[in-house]
Amino acid sequence: MKIVAHFEIPYYQILNEAQELVADLPSFAKDPAHLIRLYRLMVLNRLFDAKAIALQRTGKLGTYPSTLGQEAAFVGMGDALSKNDVIVPYYRDVGILIQRGVKLSEILLYWGGDERGNAFANKENFPYSVPVGSQPLHAAGVATAFKIRKEKRAVLTVCGDGGTSEGDFYEAMNVAGVWKLPVVFAVCNNQWAISVPRSEQTAAQTLAQKAIAAGFSGEQVDGNDVIAVRDRVTLALEKAREKSEPTLIEIICYRQNDHTTADDAKRYEKAKVREQEWEKEPIARLRRYLESIKAWSEKEEKELQVTSEAEIEKSVAEYLATPLAPLENMFDYLYATLPESLEEQRELLKQWGNTHG
Numbered sequence: 504m505k506i507v508a509h510f511e512i513p514y515y516q517i518l519n520e521a522q523e524l525v526a527d528l529p530s531f532a533k534d535p536a537h538l539i540r541l542y543r544l545m546v547l548n549r550l551f552d553a554k555a556i557a558l559q560r561t562g563k564l565g566t567y568p569s570t571l572g573q574e575a576a577f578v579g580m581g582d583a584l585s586k587n588d589v590i591v592p593y594y595r596d597v598g599i600l601i602q603r604g605v606k607l608s609e610i611l612l613y614w615g616g617d618e619r620g621n622a623f624a625n626k627e628n629f630p631y632s633v634p635v636g637s638q639p640l641h642a643a644g645v646a647t648a649f650k651i652r653k654e655k656r657a658v659l660t661v662c663g664d665g666g667t668s669e670g671d672f673y674e675a676m677n678v679a680g681v682w683k684l685p686v687v688f689a690v691c692n693n694q695w696a697i698s699v700p701r702s703e704q705t706a707a708q709t710l711a712q713k714a715i716a717a718g719f720s721g722e723q724v725d726g727n728d729v730i731a732v733r734d735r736v737t738l739a740l741e742k743a744r745e746k747s748e749p750t751l752i753e754i755i756c757y758r759q760n761d762h763t764t765a766d767d768a769k770r771y772e773k774a775k776v777r778e779q780e781w782e783k784e785p786i787a788r789l790r791r792y793l794e795s796i797k798a799w800s801e802k803e804e805k806e807l808q809v810t811s812e813a814e815i816e817k818s819v820a821e822y823l824a825t826p827l828a829p830l831e832n833m834f835d836y837l838y839a840t841l842p843e844s845l846e847e848q849r850e851l852l853k854q855w856g857n858t859h860g
């Protein structure tokens with residue numbers, strides 16, 4: 504007998520939960536202004552999240568998927584992207600999208616049930632993908648186009664831990680490996696797929712090792728450490744652009760809220776786990792670090808809360824003032840050419856009067 508294959512899955516962390524630097528700072532993180540920018544975005548993400556949930560609770564928004572506790576993952580990824588890269592998101596990517604020219608009011612519009620909110624004003628962005636695991640295939644397609652056109656651009660796509668069990672996910676990984684595609688698969692492992700815990704999702708020791716079967720490297724990163732997330736995703740995107748090699752990055756974090764506003768995690772999540780995980784949460788971690796290097800003060804914190812709230816309130820006002828979409832919009836976004844049967848239904852709807860309620 505001989506061993507024919509070996510593999511290792513590294514885990515990366517730079518700023519740990521005790522706000523200690525456990526690895527060298529990457530050059531971007533030596534600039535406090537850059538870290539402050541990331542901090543501001545994470546705070547905006549968290550306050551927006553709370554507002555969206557309040558809107559849902561008062562009947563002004565549809566279902567909303569919270570990103571509480573996961574802000575570092577999305578903000579870090581968004582900051583790692585270069586202007587010419589493409590993001591193929593899932594549905595928790597507020598922290599990325601706000602860095603790609605998507606307006607907060609558009610995000611509210613989408614979760615308010617209006618498909619126009621998904622046709623982002625910035626047309627370079629792909630829309631949300633709610634069908635779990637479908638978007639890695641779209642990303643592989645975009646990356647194939649870049650490769651054929653010899654463009655030095657990378658694609659980033661995000662899915663959850665549950666998404667890695669879908670056939671589409673494996674197909675995307677396989678084709679990325681065999682065609683050497685410039686794509687980064689980020690898996691936001693928040694330990695839950697609605698009520699299914701990570702331990703029941705897959706018997707694999709890590710999700711990162713799913714890349715090994717497809718012939719490229721996989722790694723884990725502390726998803727509560729925005730510096731490490733930003734650094735690892737930046738390096739993987741560079742590798743994609745320069746060498747046309749894919750990477751899988753498993754971002755370890757914890758879902759600090761129900762799956763969506765339509766869920767009640769108390770029915771399946773053990774009490775106290777959130778509290779324990781909260782010790783690691785990303786915003787306080789970075790804030791304490793910034794304070795320790797004298798780059799942030801109580802006064803700046805107060806100002807940030809005020810300016811972020813004002814920005815959010817403005818977006819809410821814009822969202823609430825948006826006239827309702829015509830009902831026939833429901834036919835408008837799936838087909839380039841509408842099949843005859845649906846064309847008929849669209850006409851009927853028009854004849855019956857295009858009114859809501």
Ligand SMILES: Cc1ncc(C[n+]2csc(CCOP(=O)(O)OP(=O)(O)O)c2C)c(N)n1
Nearest residue numbers: 633634635662663664665666693695696697
């Ligand atoms: C193909 C498909 N199957 C089932 C669902 C219902 N569903 C929505 S989210 C979800 C769980 C996804 O969990 P995960 O991939 O870990 O992402 P998370 O929501 O935790 O970020 C499921 C099963 C769906 N949207 N699409």
Ligand SMILES: [Mg+2]
Nearest residue numbers: 663664695696
């Ligand atoms: Mg999950």
